[in-house]
Amino acid sequence: MAPRVGIVGIGHCRFGNSSDYDLVDVIAYSANAAFKDAGGLALRKEVDQVIVGNMASGLFNRETAVASALVSRMDMEPCPAELVENGPASGASAIKMGYMAIASGMADVVLVAAGEVMRAVTGWEATDIVATMAHKEAEYNMGLTLPGFAGMVTRLYMEKYGLTERDLALVAVKDHANGAKNIYSHVQLPVTIDAIADGPSAGVVNNYVAEPLRMYSTCPVTDGSAALILVNMDSPKAKLFKKKPVRIAGIGSATDTHVVHNREDPLVLKAVKISSDRAYKMAGIGPKDISFAELHDAFVIFELMNSEEVGFFERGTSFLAVRNHETDIGGRLPINPSGGLKAKGHPVGGTGVSQVFELVRQLRGEAEEGRQVKDPKYGMAVNFGGFGNNVITTILAKD
Amino acid sequence: MAIDELEKKLRPPEVQLAPYPSKVITLASGETMVVRECRREDVPALLGTVYPLIEVAKDYYDVVACRMYNEILSWYRYRIANMFTLVGSVNGEIAGIVTSRHVDSHLGMSLHTLTIKRGLRVGAQLFAAKMEHHLEFLKEDEVWIVAESPIGFKRWMIEYELEDRSSQYPAVRHELGGVPTFVLTRKLWDAVKAVKNTGTRPVPPEVLKTADKLKMPNEYVQLPGWKRNA
Amino acid sequence: MIDFSVYGEQTPHISGWRCQKCGTLYYPAPMVCRKCDSMRDPTTNKGWEEFDLEGPCTLLTWTRVWNLPEGFNKKFLLFGMVEFGNGLRASGRIEMEGDPAIGMKLTAKTIEADERPGKPVKVFVFS
Numbered sequence: 001m002a003p004r005v006g007i008v009g010i011g012h013c014r015f016g017n018s019s020d021y022d023l024v025d026v027i028a029y030s031a032n033a034a035f036k037d038a039g040g041l042a043l044r045k046e047v048d049q050v051i052v053g054n055m056a057s058g059l060f061n062r063e064t065a066v067a068s069a070l071v072s073r074m075d076m077e078p079c080p081a082e083l084v085e086n087g088p089a090s091g092a093s094a095i096k097m098g099y100m101a102i103a104s105g106m107a108d109v110v111l112v113a114a115g116e117v118m119r120a121v122t123g124w125e126a127t128d129i130v131a132t133m134a135h136k137e138a139e140y141n142m143g144l145t146l147p148g149f150a151g152m153v154t155r156l157y158m159e160k161y162g163l164t165e166r167d168l169a170l171v172a173v174k175d176h177a178n179g180a181k182n183i184y185s186h187v188q189l190p191v192t193i194d195a196i197a198d199g200p201s202a203g204v205v206n207n208y209v210a211e212p213l214r215m216y217s218t219c220p221v222t223d224g225s226a227a228l229i230l231v232n233m234d235s236p237k238a239k240l241f242k243k244k245p246v247r248i249a250g251i252g253s254a255t256d257t258h259v260v261h262n263r264e265d266p267l268v269l270k271a272v273k274i275s276s277d278r279a280y281k282m283a284g285i286g287p288k289d290i291s292f293a294e295l296h297d298a299f300v301i302f303e304l305m306n307s308e309e310v311g312f313f314e315r316g317t318s319f320l321a322v323r324n325h326e327t328d329i330g331g332r333l334p335i336n337p338s339g340g341l342k343a344k345g346h347p348v349g350g351t352g353v354s355q356v357f358e359l360v361r362q363l364r365g366e367a368e369e370g371r372q373v374k375d376p377k378y379g380m381a382v383n384f385g386g387f388g389n390n391v392i393t394t395i396l397a398k399d
Numbered sequence: 400m401a402i403d404e405l406e407k408k409l410r411p412p413e414v415q416l417a418p419y420p421s422k423v424i425t426l427a428s429g430e431t432m433v434v435r436e437c438r439r440e441d442v443p444a445l446l447g448t449v450y451p452l453i454e455v456a457k458d459y460y461d462v463v464a465c466r467m468y469n470e471i472l473s474w475y476r477y478r479i480a481n482m483f484t485l486v487g488s489v490n491g492e493i494a495g496i497v498t499s500r501h502v503d504s505h506l507g508m509s510l511h512t513l514t515i516k517r518g519l520r521v522g523a524q525l526f527a528a529k530m531e532h533h534l535e536f537l538k539e540d541e542v543w544i545v546a547e548s549p550i551g552f553k554r555w556m557i558e559y560e561l562e563d564r565s566s567q568y569p570a571v572r573h574e575l576g577g578v579p580t581f582v583l584t585r586k587l588w589d590a591v592k593a594v595k596n597t598g599t600r601p602v603p604p605e606v607l608k609t610a611d612k613l614k615m616p617n618e619y620v621q622l623p624g625w626k627r628n629a
Numbered sequence: 630m631i632d633f634s635v636y637g638e639q640t641p642h643i644s645g646w647r648c649q650k651c652g653t654l655y656y657p658a659p660m661v662c663r664k665c666d667s668m669r670d671p672t673t674n675k676g677w678e679e680f681d682l683e684g685p686c687t688l689l690t691w692t693r694v695w696n697l698p699e700g701f702n703k704k705f706l707l708f709g710m711v712e713f714g715n716g717l718r719a720s721g722r723i724e725m726e727g728d729p730a731i732g733m734k735l736t737a738k739t740i741e742a743d744e745r746p747g748k749p750v751k752v753f754v755f756s
């Protein structure tokens with residue numbers, strides 16, 4: 001029987017613009033914070049394995065071998081260290097690899113740290129770098145970008161299910177309301193439905209990015225990092241950490257076609273469905289047991305589609321739940337209480353760890369007033385690599 | 400006040416510019432920003448708002464703030480011809496300032512755009528308002544544009560698809576040091592104004608009243624830890 | 630002997646692929662046939678037939694992108710996803726005035742584009 005794996009330390013930096021700092025320092029900042037949270041910096045000497053999540057430091061920062069740099073920067077040699085890259089799901093993949101390291105018996109304590117400094121380049125360059133994960137010949141070369149694909153899929157969804165631009169704005173209003181209360185959030189600013197959808201200036205204030213997606217349907221370009229300390233809860237080392245572990249109950253991942261147009265139905269995110277089914281199965285629970293979720297909303301359409309694929313809502317109905325405030329903090333099933341990628345920000349390689357950081361905070365009851373989910377038992381995170389073609393679902397449990 | 404003969408000689412010839420009709424824009428945060436033309440009595444608040452940013456090197460705030468300070472002061476002291484300043488304010492607090500100059504009935508010379516309140520596209524709205532004044536109310540044919548910040552400049556250049564006239568240097572030479580000149584023609588403006596320019600008129604009197612006496616910001620995100628009168 | 634034809638003016642084409650063993654069509658090229666497991670060796674393409682993917686197609690969805698990546702100094706570009714008569718689908722640019730409409734008939738052709746650094750690339754244009 002595989003050992004139980006728990007999270008005993010969490011760290012996060014304020015998301016936003018860290019372009020004045022070196023990527024390795026940015027990631028190390030959160031790693032230090034995680035050790036501090038777990039009981040002290042000396043605990044870093046107990047680590048058996050470091051796993052770093054990052055998407056494209058070679059392109060954004062002209063830095064490679066970031067995991068090796070991190071252990072050295074943190075005075076953790078000769079601890080083993082590897083970098084995991086899975087596009088914008090690098091963070092969740094790093095957690096999965098950390099889990100596997102403990103489950104395999106090769107490690108009892110793992111530091112998982114992830115981050116990205118994207119604003120080292122201009123927004124135009126960042127859009128281009130992120131687009132390199134699309135199919136080179138059939139997508140990237142065409143000039144297509146992630147917002148472009150998200151725009152095309154949003155239009156299909158609107159045609160089929162009657163979603164409106166106002167519905168997209170309602171998701172943003174909810175996410176920004178949460179993000180405004182999150183001290184780690186990039187954009188700590190509530191937005192109003194009148195300003196971004198209903199009012200006379202809305203069309204200009206909330207300008208189109210990739211029609212029908214607008215600025216407030218799209219995540220900002222963000223720098224930042226987050227870190228977790230994973231332990232084998234059944235090993236003696238677990239007692240070294242003062243925080244009660246939050247258990248990793250389930251992890252599932254799956255892939256889908258690289259080329260978006262080759263999906264039978266581009267409105268079906270097969271990898272999300274399969275990855276969440278696998279995570280539910282491992283956790284021994286179902287969608288009804290989930291208290292709240294952090295869903296990868298690089299574009300707000302993803303929050304809606306993800307919430308359907310993981311079984312929270314029937315296909316084509318998630319936006320009705322948003323209209324009914326069911327996914328608000330006080331609603332039946334809060335989604336993206338952190339503000340999500342939309343408001344908290346999306347430092348691509350760091351996002352997966354940031355999502356799980358939020359799950360731990362919520363399950364510990366440590367979220368800020370006004371955005372703490374009431375008495376949560378299970379939290380779920382869905383992290384996307386590519387355009388939904390490499391997805392990791394993580395479920396944490398408060399035992 | 401009587402102006403002595405020498406001072407008269409030093410002052411530039413002025414034409415009476417058509418006024419910019421005030422408008423109000425609801426920002427994404429739900430706050431309302433009043434955009435109006437500045438008057439002489441606004442100058443202390445304008446200068447006081449711009450001054451602290453002179454020391455911010457990031458994003459070329461230093462260059463823009465220095466130059467804008469000079470422009471507003473020169474306008475106040477009658478040392479620049481036919482300049483206008485538009486200000487955006489939220490609850491009377493200055494959120495952004497733009498300066499520009501009417502050259503003649505054909506040509507406008509865009510000077511500077513200074514964003515104080517960040518993250519709400521205040522600069523983009525004020526830049527659009529400035530272009531609106533040139534092309535809709537002053538009825539010029541085109542506006543010459545340069546920018547100090549590469550990001551800002553690229554934004555205008557791409558989003559407005561400005562015409563590149565840098566190859567016509569020195570015949571086409573912007574007043575700001577003759578750096579490469581790009582041009583917003585009426586045709587280009589007509590193609591973008593629906594997606595770039597917004598605002599409601601007339602401004603309800605009670606809203607306009609909030610912008611009557613401008614307030615200087617007490618803090619700036621560009622200057623962490625800085626406080627006015629601290 | 631030198632192949633002098635390489636010096637002529639080339640009309641750019643984008644290829645679709647057919648597995649000769651089972652007839653399954655592909656775009657872009659796979660390395661193995663999903664139906665019959667035939668492999669493709671990209672140095673010889675033996676067992677695979679290459680054909681020009683172009684001509685009439687139907688628009689499945691579209692977008693107008695306003696924040697284009699570095700290199701594209703344009704206000705916006707239209708992009709779309711289309712389906713050809715043979716069932717293959719492709720993504721590319723759309724050239725037209727005004728808004729496209731889902732379901733409209735378009736014609737696909739290939740151009741060479743050089744917005745980005747490096748060698749020019751082949752791009753679908755649907756119009």
Ligand SMILES: [Zn+2]
Pocket residue numbers: 648649650651652653662663664665666667
């Ligand atoms: Zn075959």
